[in-house]
Amino acid sequence: QSVLTQPPSVSAAPGQKVTISCSGSSSNIGNNYVSWYQQLPGTAPKLLIYDNNKRPSGIPDRFSGSKSGTSATLGITGLQTGDEADYYCGTWDSSLSAPVFGGGTKLTVL
């Protein structure tokens, strides 16, 4: 049971937009920065978004992040088949004094 809750799966057609939610509480998302990771099959996670909505160098602006209250959202526009991956949210939990991750969301591009 993960501290952060994500939908197990989402799907959309190529070229469309998809959003992935990450729900938490005041001890984690509500008062800390959120990051998002993309994990392509058989590879290590890759940082997509940090500090709620910032993109590292090299990450296309098709990827965006937002946060409102105790929830965060990853948005992906112009979906490509290469975007098929597992996506994880992460943040710090002040009650646990530890980093926490969501359970992951599998994106299928139909």
Next chain:
Amino acid sequence: QVQLQESGPGLVKPSQTLSLTCTVSGGSISSGDYYWSWIRQPPGKGLEWIGYIYYSGSTYSNPSLKSRITISVDTSKNQFSLKLRSVTAADTAVYYCARRTYLTPSYDYWGQGTLVTVSS
């Protein structure tokens, strides 16, 4: 370009100690801007934070694993290491080393990961 590379045995017997080393290249582990981290992922499951170390040697560990973990750093070799004692099948996972920025809880560079199987 910073690179991290895990190394260590891929098979550990139950009750023994899992030992992994992460070698950092392209940057100094002695930079005060980062925590050097271990994260694991059981097969088919999500990510679990194990712990991290600062270049000074200060460590922070997952409370659920803290009693079994030792994380150490060797700045002369630009490496940091993980020891997990008394392993069971539940410790079977891909183990990643990663760099966490000091100011925010995000991991910007990851190793490729190494699968450690606990089995007799």
